[in-house]
Amino acid sequence: MTTAKHLLQTLKAFHLDNPEASWEELRDNLRDIAEEALGNPQGEAYGLVLSEVSENLAEIAETMPMGLAQAQAVLMAQRVLEAAQGRHSGDLRGLVELLNGDLKGSIDKYNQDRTFDSKDLVSASICKSLSTGISQETSTATTFQSLYDAFKAERGGDKSENTLKNWKSCTSTIVGHLKDADMAKHTRATFVGLRDALLAGGEHKPSSINKIMTHASSVIGWAVATGLIERDYTKKLSITKGSESARTAFTGDHLKTLRAWAMGNLGEDWKASAIALGVATGARIGEIHQLTGSDIYKDNGQWVMDINDKDGKTLKNSFSRRTVPLLGIPEDHLEKLSQTQGRLFTQSKSGFDQLVNQIIRDLLGTKAGEGLSFHSLRHSMASDLKAAGVSVGIAQAILGHSSGSLAFDLYGGNAAASRGLMVEALRLVR
Structure with missing residues (x-):
């Protein structure tokens, strides 16, 4: 029996691809997914992913042979997804009830089996006193x-x-304001006060304050999901006025200008290669800077760019590792790049960034600080893929831009979207 790729990814995400997995193992994974949904709320696109996965699970339930443990896991997975969709709409009850109910057993077992020592992931400083008969505040x-x-x-x-x-x-910024306040007793006012103090201080832009508040929310949300504290009052505290990112997408005319210059200067100016690769893939400037000749190659007739952490290269996170099809760049130039020994761009990182961004400003007649830079190629790719109706999973596979949640488990790292689908998506926009 041939199983469609979209079902295989769903099976893998829920560990249903292992017929030997016990119900306890499957349940533990479902608990992790539920905690992830609770601790790390996603953007609007996440709702589309949840809908797709729900459809896949329904198809699996209808068509796939399975044992008792797998059948139990499918039923529980459907409940977890329904609760995650509720959380996406602002309703926490479903996830909380699951984590305190049918998924609680695995959490309790985990806690009972642990040996509390200095090597624990959760440090002793945040565990309640285990002293004999003594309750300490x-x-x-x-x-x-x-x-x-x-x-x-x-x-x-x-x-x-x-x-x-x-x-x-x-x-450091958060602790500087909250000091030793007990987060187990925090209220909404605790983090409203933090936000307002940062805003009044005048040292941080609204966008920077939003990043700080997002970090606070991630930590507190995780603490609730892992049972360290009971409440989370950090949500929906972003500053909306004046908080827009300084980096914006290029217009269609901007892209035409950059592409035309790059195509006309390939082989003559290294910056043309950098811009051409950025336009074609939406990759981060650091990812482009680190490329070697061996990262550009032909795979089953399709030229690709392999973004990896081999040979001392670094990535933003593990989800950034991907292979992106290259479209719109002449084959003879890609052949030449692939034959390069070592790094394609030998400039220092700071020099590379400065010179590439300067040529972009020169070509477009813009100035530093106006929000348009090499990173805008990434914004443009994301916006264009969305406007073209490209699946969230395929867009994430192209951009290597995921939170590491269920969405990435299903769609990221090239296992998520076939090379053909990525090529089709890029043809729509590039």
Whole structure:
């Protein structure tokens, strides 16, 4: 029996592709998915992914042979997805009831089996006192700093140095205001006060404050999902006026100008190659800068660009690892790039960024600080894919832009969307 690729990805995400998996193992994975949905709310596109996955599960239930454990897991997965859809609409009850009910057993078993020592992911500082018969109130037990330390221990393993640096900076700012306040007792006013204090201080732009508040929400949401605290009053505190990102997408005319210059200067100016690759893929400037000749190659007749962390290269996170089809660049130039020994671009990172962004400003007649830069190619690709009606999963596979949630498990890292579908999507916009 041949199983369609979209069903295979759903089976894999819920561990239903392993017929030997026990109900306990399947349930543990479902708990992780439920906690992810609770701790990391997604954008509007996530709702589309949830709908697609729900349809896939219904098809699996109707057509796939399965044992008792798998049947139980499918039924529970449907409940988890329904609850996740409710959470996406602002209703937390479904996920909370599952995590406190049918999925609670696996959490309790996990807690009972653990040995609390200095190597635990959740540090001892945030665990309640286990002293014999003594109930102690510890004001520092659930400070933001201690929750962040535990959050970082569990979630920081696959994050880039840049991301960890941003986390540390945001945490420092938050702790500077909240001090040793007990997050187990926080109220809405706690984080409204934080936001307003940052705004009144005048040291941070609204967009920067929103990033700090998003970080706070991620940590507190994770703490609730893992049972360290009971409440989360950090949601919907973003500043809307004046918070728009300084980086915007290029217009269609901008893209035509950049593409025309790049195509006319391939082989003559290294910056033309950088811009051509950026226009074609929407890749991050750091990803382009690190490319080597061996990262450009032909696979089953299709030229591709392999974004990876081999040979000392770094990625924003593990989800950035991907292979993107290359369209719109002459084959003879791609052949030449593929034969390059070592790095395609030998400039320093700062020099590369500065010179590429300067030529973009020169070509478009813009100035620094106006919001248009190489990164705008990424915004343009994302906007164009959305406008063309491209599936969320395929767009994420092209951009390597995912939260690591269920959406990425199903659609990311090239296992999610076939090369042919990615090519079709890119043909629509490039």
